[in-house]
Amino acid sequence: MEMKQILLITDGRSNVGGDPARAAAYAAQNGITVNAVGIIDGDNDVLSSDEIKAIALAGNGTWQMVPLGMLSATMCTVTYRSMHNTLENIVNAQVKKIVGSDMLDIEPAMRLPLVRYADTLADETPLRCVILVDCSNSMAVKLKTARAAILDLLASFKVRRAGGNLAVIAFPGQSGSHYQMICPFTDDMELLKGHLNELKHRGNTPTAHAINAAISYILNDEQPFFV
Amino acid sequence: MFKMEDIHLGSDICGRWHNRCYEVSKLLGRGGTGSVFLAQRVDDGKKVALKISCVGEDLIYEYHSLTDMACLSMVPEAIELDEWHGYTFLVLEYIEGYDLSYYIGAGKCSYAGAVRLGCILAFLMSKVWGKGYCLTDVKPENVMVDIANRRIIVIDWSSLTEADAPVKEFTPTYDIASWGVGRRLADQRYMVFAISMIMTVLIMGKSYSPVSVSIDEVTEDIKRTKCPVGVRNILIAGLKGRYDTLQQFYNAMNGLDIYDQSSENDRMDKIINITLAAAALFAFLSIANWLILI
Numbered sequence: 001m002e003m004k005q006i007l008l009i010t011d012g013r014s015n016v017g018g019d020p021a022r023a024a025a026y027a028a029q030n031g032i033t034v035n036a037v038g039i040i041d042g043d044n045d046v047l048s049s050d051e052i053k054a055i056a057l058a059g060n061g062t063w064q065m066v067p068l069g070m071l072s073a074t075m076c077t078v079t080y081r082s083m084h085n086t087l088e089n090i091v092n093a094q095v096k097k098i099v100g101s102d103m104l105d106i107e108p109a110m111r112l113p114l115v116r117y118a119d120t121l122a123d124e125t126p127l128r129c130v131i132l133v134d135c136s137n138s139m140a141v142k143l144k145t146a147r148a149a150i151l152d153l154l155a156s157f158k159v160r161r162a163g164g165n166l167a168v169i170a171f172p173g174q175s176g177s178h179y180q181m182i183c184p185f186t187d188d189m190e191l192l193k194g195h196l197n198e199l200k201h202r203g204n205t206p207t208a209h210a211i212n213a214a215i216s217y218i219l220n221d222e223q224p225f226f227v
Numbered sequence: 228m229f230k231m232e233d234i235h236l237g238s239d240i241c242g243r244w245h246n247r248c249y250e251v252s253k254l255l256g257r258g259g260t261g262s263v264f265l266a267q268r269v270d271d272g273k274k275v276a277l278k279i280s281c282v283g284e285d286l287i288y289e290y291h292s293l294t295d296m297a298c299l300s301m302v303p304e305a306i307e308l309d310e311w312h313g314y315t316f317l318v319l320e321y322i323e324g325y326d327l328s329y330y331i332g333a334g335k336c337s338y339a340g341a342v343r344l345g346c347i348l349a350f351l352m353s354k355v356w357g358k359g360y361c362l363t364d365v366k367p368e369n370v371m372v373d374i375a376n377r378r379i380i381v382i383d384w385s386s387l388t389e390a391d392a393p394v395k396e397f398t399p400t401y402d403i404a405s406w407g408v409g410r411r412l413a414d415q416r417y418m419v420f421a422i423s424m425i426m427t428v429l430i431m432g433k434s435y436s437p438v439s440v441s442i443d444e445v446t447e448d449i450k451r452t453k454c455p456v457g458v459r460n461i462l463i464a465g466l467k468g469r470y471d472t473l474q475q476f477y478n479a480m481n482g483l484d485i486y487d488q489s490s491e492n493d494r495m496d497k498i499i500n501i502t503l504a505a506a507a508l509f510a511f512l513s514i515a516n517w518l519i520l521i
Contacts, residue, residue: 064259069436073399074259080395084284107244108283108315109308112291115284123393145438155404159393159412 002126003083004032006059006214007075007153009146010134011039013051014207017178020051023211024059032218034059034211035082037074039142040067055207060085068142072149076156079129080122087125088118127157127164128185130214132207133199135170140201147196154192163187167217170199171210178209181217231262231281231314239269240277240316242309249277249318260285261314265321275306276319283315285385290317292360292387299354300505301347301380322382324374327367327429336429338454339485342461343499344370345426346480347379352418353473360387361413363394365421366401367428372498379502388413400424405437409468416468419476423465430454430462442466457483 006027014020024034036059038052049065056063062082066074091114092103103114131153133139133146150168157164165185173180183195234240234251241248249266256263261280268275280286286308293305304320327344330336336344348365355362364386371380386396394402394411403420404411411417427449428434435445446463461479470476 066259069399069438072405073397073402077259077396081282088284108287108310109290111283111287115287118284148438152405156393156411159410 002128003086003122004218005061005079005082005127005129006032006034006132006211006218007079007129008034008036008052008055008132008134008207008211009039009071009075009149010036010052010132010205010207011041011142012134012136012138012205013048014205016172016204016206017209020207020211021054021058023208023215024055024061027211027215028058028060030215030219032059032215033061033082033086035061035078036063037071037078038063038065039071040065041138055211068145071142071145072152075149075153079153079156083122083125083127084118087122088115091118091121123161126162127160128167128218129153129157129164130167130169130218132179132210132214133168133170133182134205134207135172135199135201136203136205137201143199143201147199150196151189151193154187154189157187158189166192168192168195168199169210169214169217171206171213172203174200174202176203178206179213231279234262234264234279240266240279240311242307242311242316244309245307247307247309249275251277266318268318274321276303276321277316278319279311279314279316281314283310286315286317288387289383289385292384293319295358295360296355296384296387299351301351301378301502302384303380303382319382322371322373322380324372326382327370327372327425330372331367331428331432331434333432335432338430338452338458340499341426341429342458342480342483342485343503344379344429345422346477347499347502348381348422348425349419349473349477349480351381352422353415353477355387356390356415356418356473359390361390361394361415361418362386363388363413363417363421364396364398364401365418365425366398367425370425374498377498377501378505379499390414399437400428400434402437403468406442406466407437408442408466415472416470419465419470419473420468422476423462427462427466430458455483455485458485 027034036052036056052063062078064074154166165187167185168182169179170182171179182198183192238251239248248269251264251266253265260282264277266275266277290305290308296302306318308317369383371382373380392413394413399405401421401424403409403417449459449462
């Protein structure tokens with residue numbers, strides 16, 4: 001088994017290309033979890049948690065709204081929590097099969113062995129995660145932090161027992177395209193670092209297009225360089 | 228479904244499993260996944276801290292961490308764990324006082340106070356390590372000075388992680404990997420770094436962010452302070468990941484001669500002194516116990 005995830009980083013509302021929550025639901029149907037982190041911006045607070053929440057709910061994932069300074073720590077906790085949830089659902093299904101009742105029918109203080117088991121399984125399951133970085137104009141001053149946070153996430157994967165691979169897609173892409181492959185799946189810090197310099201801010205926020213591109217990349221291993 | 232934002236002052240939170248009710252009296256803090264309230268137990272009016280979260284597993288871990296670590300002093304009492312409207316809540320001993328972030332600011336904490344505090348934290352973390360764990364999210368906001376009972380207490384144990392497992396919960400400023408000094412792995416070097424950074428922040432009177440400065444800039448800042456060379460060297464060695472164990476770090480701090488007359492009247496210093504004495508007594512009793520056993 002392998003866990004497949006999409007992690008969306010954005011500071012604004014999607015404004016091109018349809019409903020991102022529908023795209024996230026399509027990802028979930030294909031066994032891909034969609035998590036979302038919204039960056040709260042003091043001066044320009046255009047992002048409401050509604051869209052972020054809807055994307056994560058439709059994508060069976062987790063979400064959080066954070067100030068820029070907490071981006072890297074939050075990307076890490078959101079990813080881990082989502083992996084835990086995926087494995088906890090599997091453990092829960094097993095428990096149901098064996099004892100006929102749900103984990104939630106057990107008193108929380110007695111649930112520890114199951115929670116711990118789910119975490120151990122999560123740590124031993126390979127992970128592939130596509131990070132979707134909003135590169136619209138409002139992200140201009142935040143891209144430096146986002147680059148550091150992405151490198152940081154790969155550093156976190158390094159200490160997992162099963163390791164992890166990470167790919168980065170920016171949206172919008174260059175010369176009018178909706179998205180652009182920045183870095184294909186890798187576990188190489190230096191390679192990722194080099195590619196991340198290609199993250200440039202431009203244009204609007206075609207979130208649904210980006211999620212669809214990530215889905216086809218994960219499922220078919222096609223590198224979506226062009227729309 | 229009942230939303231967490233709907234909890235307001237006067238709301239009753241009643242547990243599904245233990246049937247005890249708590250009346251919310253004040254919001255103490257809000258995080259990404261939950262909130263902490265000051266609450267009163269309806270049965271007897273006891274003041275408690277009530278932590279409520281939509282991520283049940285975090286509180287399940289924290290409850291067990293607290294009960295596992297209850298034998299150490301400097302740990303708040305975990306009263307009960309229950310559920311309400313699909314949320315998990317943890318009832319904790321309420322501690323009145325300030326957290327260490329209150330003491331960050333020019334001249335608010337003496338270097339001697341910071342070193343004594345570092346000793347206490349290193350001592351506590353070495354005990355935690357001895358039990359096979361590592362507390363990864365240690366930061367000033369999570370360390371309280373309990374004025375009523377004159378003790379230092381670590382209030383948030385949700386980040387307790389098994390030794391040598393990946394670190395899942397951290398704050399960049401106190402995280403060795405965010406600074407590029409070491410790996411994000413729950414080991415002794417990770418904890419030494421966090422404690423060194425807490426001491427640095429207290430002594431320098433300001434916080435640092437790995438996004439905007441490098442670790443070399445922090446150590447350069449330390450070199451420019453007036454505090455004794457011995458203290459500076461320990462901080463720099465801690466921040467550069469040069470101590471392999473908490474014991475080495477503790478011994479280095481304990482070996483310093485930094486008795487500071489000017490901080491004698493400092494209230495926090497007094498509490499720190501008492502906690503250190505208690506810690507020393509605890510260590511002595513552990514050894515004595517061990518000697519009796521053999």
